[in-house]
Amino acid sequence: MSTRSKLVVVGASLAGIRAVEGARKAGFDGSISLVGAEQHLPYDRPPLSKAFLEGPCDPPYFRSESEIADELDVRLVLGAPAEKLNASERTILIGGEEISYDGLVIATGATARSLPNAKDLQGVHTLRTLDDAIAVREALDAGARTVVVGAGFIGSEVASGARKRDLPVTIVEANPTPLVRSVGEVMGDACSALHLANGTDLRCGVSVESVEGNSRVERVRLTDGTVLEADLVVVGVGAEPATQWLEGSGLELDNGIVCDENLATTVPGVYAAGDVARWYNPIFGRHMRLEHWSSAAGQGAAAGAAAAMPECAQPFETIPYFWSDWYDSRIQFVGVPDCDEVEIVLGERDSGSFVALYRSEDRVAGVLALNKQREIMKFRALIARRASWSDALSFARTRQQLATKGTA
Numbered sequence: 001m002s003t004r005s006k007l008v009v010v011g012a013s014l015a016g017i018r019a020v021e022g023a024r025k026a027g028f029d030g031s032i033s034l035v036g037a038e039q040h041l042p043y044d045r046p047p048l049s050k051a052f053l054e055g056p057c058d059p060p061y062f063r064s065e066s067e068i069a070d071e072l073d074v075r076l077v078l079g080a081p082a083e084k085l086n087a088s089e090r091t092i093l094i095g096g097e098e099i100s101y102d103g104l105v106i107a108t109g110a111t112a113r114s115l116p117n118a119k120d121l122q123g124v125h126t127l128r129t130l131d132d133a134i135a136v137r138e139a140l141d142a143g144a145r146t147v148v149v150g151a152g153f154i155g156s157e158v159a160s161g162a163r164k165r166d167l168p169v170t171i172v173e174a175n176p177t178p179l180v181r182s183v184g185e186v187m188g189d190a191c192s193a194l195h196l197a198n199g200t201d202l203r204c205g206v207s208v209e210s211v212e213g214n215s216r217v218e219r220v221r222l223t224d225g226t227v228l229e230a231d232l233v234v235v236g237v238g239a240e241p242a243t244q245w246l247e248g249s250g251l252e253l254d255n256g257i258v259c260d261e262n263l264a265t266t267v268p269g270v271y272a273a274g275d276v277a278r279w280y281n282p283i284f285g286r287h288m289r290l291e292h293w294s295s296a297a298g299q300g301a302a303a304g305a306a307a308a309m310p311e312c313a314q315p316f317e318t319i320p321y322f323w324s325d326w327y328d329s330r331i332q333f334v335g336v337p338d339c340d341e342v343e344i345v346l347g348e349r350d351s352g353s354f355v356a357l358y359r360s361e362d363r364v365a366g367v368l369a370l371n372k373q374r375e376i377m378k379f380r381a382l383i384a385r386r387a388s389w390s391d392a393l394s395f396a397r398t399r400q401q402l403a404t405k406g407t408a
């Protein structure tokens with residue numbers, strides 16, 4: 001039986017809906033309010049830069065309104081951004097109304113960065129929300145010539161969606177290769193082959209000088225003097241944790257909401273989950289803020305249970321994992337990309353299907369798989385048990401032998 005009776009979850013997306021489900025699953029029978037800034041029911045974001053851009057596709061809602069209201073017994077407050085947290089009174093200000101809580105989960109995610117001086121032009125978009133995806137899809141429906149700024153996961157997936165419709169697309173990336181931050185330069189270079197093979201004009205090592213047009217975007221000028229004609233510009237240059245509304249609340253903010261291993265913030269009764277949380281991950285012995293689906297889902301469930309029933313609090317530990325779909329290929333990564341060496345251990349770099357291991361000192365720290373879906377989780381187990389580099393290489397040899405025999 002919980003000592004708490006009123007749970008509020010701010011942020012009605014993946015971590016938020018999982019927080020609500022986690023609280024109910026733990027047996028919490030008090031009141032729950034789920035507060036979201038957007039008008040939409042909670043929806044899933046990964047499809048927005050994939051199937052949703054390729055053609056007609058329903059919004060990827062997690063649950064219907066009646067499932068949320070009736071089955072989960074949750075009061076939904078949508079189109080209502082939380083404006084202020086008063087931690088000493090345990091209240092949140094929303095649209096002039098104060099909502100009180102005794103347990104709170106903050107799951108406000110991240111906000112896409114935009115390009116200064118470009119965001120007021122029509123045809124220039126980021127891709128974070130369902131409304132963004134609808135606008136980008138409409139532009140692709142109209143046959144837009146597309147320039148994508150940033151060759152990270154989202155930018156690369158947008159390019160892939162445009163090429164699947166046979167539309168011209170150019171990616172402009174300031175770094176020497178795509179995905180430098182997420183998988184490092186060596187494997188980023190290997191992934192760039194997918195763009196080239198699918199007719200995307202990938203330009204690395206150059207930046208955007210200006211995005212120009214009258215009321216609509218007409219062209220993008222690059223720092224090397226190139227001018228690209230464009231009807232659609234999608235800016236994929238990362239995201240910032242959505243913590244502005246928490247300034248001055250007493251929560252420790254430092255590239256996200258700082259949490260302990262249980263996802264508890266520095267303020268009693270307040271937990272954080274998902275892209276907004278920078279929590280202590282016991283497996284790696286350090287604080288991390290991830291922007292990955294699986295960690296947001298897991299953290300949401302854990303933080304919801306802990307905020308509603310403090311006796312359920314337990315450390316949340318995970319090995320980071322994400323995937324991304326480019327053209328008809330799947331890229332998957334587990335672990336961390338900080339490393340001393342990267343070695344392809346299964347398949348070949350140019351074969352379009354391989355597994356690469358990342359070495360940090362004498363341990364395996366990360367694994368990248370390109371079109372090797374059945375392998376990645378087997379290698380993830382190596383990181384979980386802190387396998388040495390030589391153990392990881394010998395495991396890879398075994399997998400290679402099984403693959404050669406056709407029994408893997």
Ligand SMILES: Cc1cc2nc3c(=O)[nH]c(=O)nc-3n(C[C@H](O)[C@H](O)[C@H](O)COP(=O)(O)OP(=O)(O)OC[C@H]3O[C@@H](n4cnc5c(N)ncnc54)[C@H](O)[C@@H]3O)c2cc1C
Binds near residue numbers: 110
């Ligand atoms: C287009 C796209 C594609 C992706 N693809 C992949 C993928 O292939 N693989 C992968 O691993 N990950 C992917 N991700 C990342 C993954 O979707 C995120 O990690 C996940 O959505 C994070 O969930 P969250 O609930 O923490 O935050 P979010 O999903 O960002 O949700 C936060 C919610 O809080 C709301 N909010 C913000 N401020 C307030 C406020 N003050 N008051 C009330 N509500 C507020 C926002 O409107 C939003 O609805 C993708 C992300 C995007 C945007």
